[in-house]
Amino acid sequence: MTAQEYELAVDVRGLIKRYGGVTAVDGIDLGIRRGEVFGLLGPNGAGKSTTVEILQGNRDRDAGEVSVLGSDPATGTRAWRSRVGIVWQDESAPAELTVRETVRHFAGYYPRPRDPEEVIALVGLEAKAESRIKALSGGQRRRLDVALGVIGGPDLLLLDEPTTGFDPAARRQFWSLIRALADDGTTIVLTTHYLEEAEALVHRLAIVAKGRIVAEGDPGTLRERYGTEATVAWTEPDGTPRAERTGTPTRTVTELTHRFGGEIPGLTVSRPTLEDVYLRLTGQSQEEAR
Numbered sequence: 697m698t699a700q701e702y703e704l705a706v707d708v709r710g711l712i713k714r715y716g717g718v719t720a721v722d723g724i725d726l727g728i729r730r731g732e733v734f735g736l737l738g739p740n741g742a743g744k745s746t747t748v749e750i751l752q753g754n755r756d757r758d759a760g761e762v763s764v765l766g767s768d769p770a771t772g773t774r775a776w777r778s779r780v781g782i783v784w785q786d787e788s789a790p791a792e793l794t795v796r797e798t799v800r801h802f803a804g805y806y807p808r809p810r811d812p813e814e815v816i817a818l819v820g821l822e823a824k825a826e827s828r829i830k831a832l833s834g835g836q837r838r839r840l841d842v843a844l845g846v847i848g849g850p851d852l853l854l855l856d857e858p859t860t861g862f863d864p865a866a867r868r869q870f871w872s873l874i875r876a877l878a879d880d881g882t883t884i885v886l887t888t889h890y891l892e893e894a895e896a897l898v899h900r901l902a903i904v905a906k907g908r909i910v911a912e913g914d915p916g917t918l919r920e921r922y923g924t925e926a927t928v929a930w931t932e933p934d935g936t937p938r939a940e941r942t943g944t945p946t947r948t949v950t951e952l953t954h955r956f957g958g959e960i961p962g963l964t965v966s967r968p969t970l971e972d973v974y975l976r977l978t979g980q981s982q983e984e985a986r
């Protein structure tokens with residue numbers, strides 16, 4: 697099948713995967729468009745990694761139809777594999793090689809690789825190009841892993857928890873990298889535990905809990921659909937902080953304005969974050985989530 701013959705980069709229907717008595721994936725449907733950055737979010741054990749591994753062709757399934765770039769990953773050819781970029785959690789690149797040597801070496805595996813120097817720059821490792829892998833920090837190592845995932849010039853990049861262990865600055869740099877790849881037309885599917893990462897990066901996301909998708913959409917729509925109430929908070933004249941959840945925050949503020957005869961001390965009006973929606977849908981309390 698050629699690139700023009702399939703509409704969805706990833707098309708999954710009724711996916712089921714069991715490990716013995718555990719149903720890790722329990723009937724997932726996914727339609728990910730070409731050029732989209734798509735996030736899979738969910739608590740530990742929700743089935744995200746299993747789903748991504750099946751998309752990569754690295755894990756078999758018990759039921760369901762799966763099409764990735766027009767092919768079934770279970771029978772993906774070498775040519776198909778060269779179009780799907782995978783970022784391994786534990787890349788076993790030789791520790792004695794330099795960054796430049798490693799990226800060049802991996803480029804040799806692909807029919808139409810990207811320019812190694814361009815890829816090293818894309819992941820922000822120019823200054824480390826001559827460093828041996830064993831001398832890289834954890835975050836730099838992870839960026840090298842991403843470089844190796846994109847060196848083949850993939851049409852689809854699958855990332856399983858790409859920024860785990862990153863410091864905040866490295867995480868933001870990584871987001872820029874993902875945006876640059878997306879701007880280049882690469883379809884990107886990533887799993888993450890970080891809600892702010894999803895808000896910052898993805899066009900659409902699916903929230904997964906216990907092997908099922910419990911919500912799907914763009915972050916703004918999910919916030920609106922599942923978190924309609926706002927929180928109005930203020931401070932009473934005796935200094936007591938008060939907060940009220942309401943579907944009509946303007947009315948609450950108007951009432952308070954009358955009551956206070958003008959300015960309302962300590963007034964804030966906040967809309968639910970994606971995190972609030974996520975915790976509600978996955979049934980996790982704030983405490984459990986920490």
Ligand SMILES: Nc1ncnc2c1ncn2[C@@H]1O[C@H](COP(=O)(O)OP(=O)(O)OP(=O)(O)O)[C@@H](O)[C@H]1O
Pocket residue numbers: 715718719720738739740741742743744745746747
């Ligand atoms: N190789 C395996 N053998 C047996 N059970 C497994 C295996 N891999 C995963 N599981 C189980 O399948 C379920 C889903 O696991 P999975 O790793 O897909 O979840 P996840 O959403 O990626 O979790 P996390 O966020 O912790 O990475 C869990 O109950 C897990 O214990």
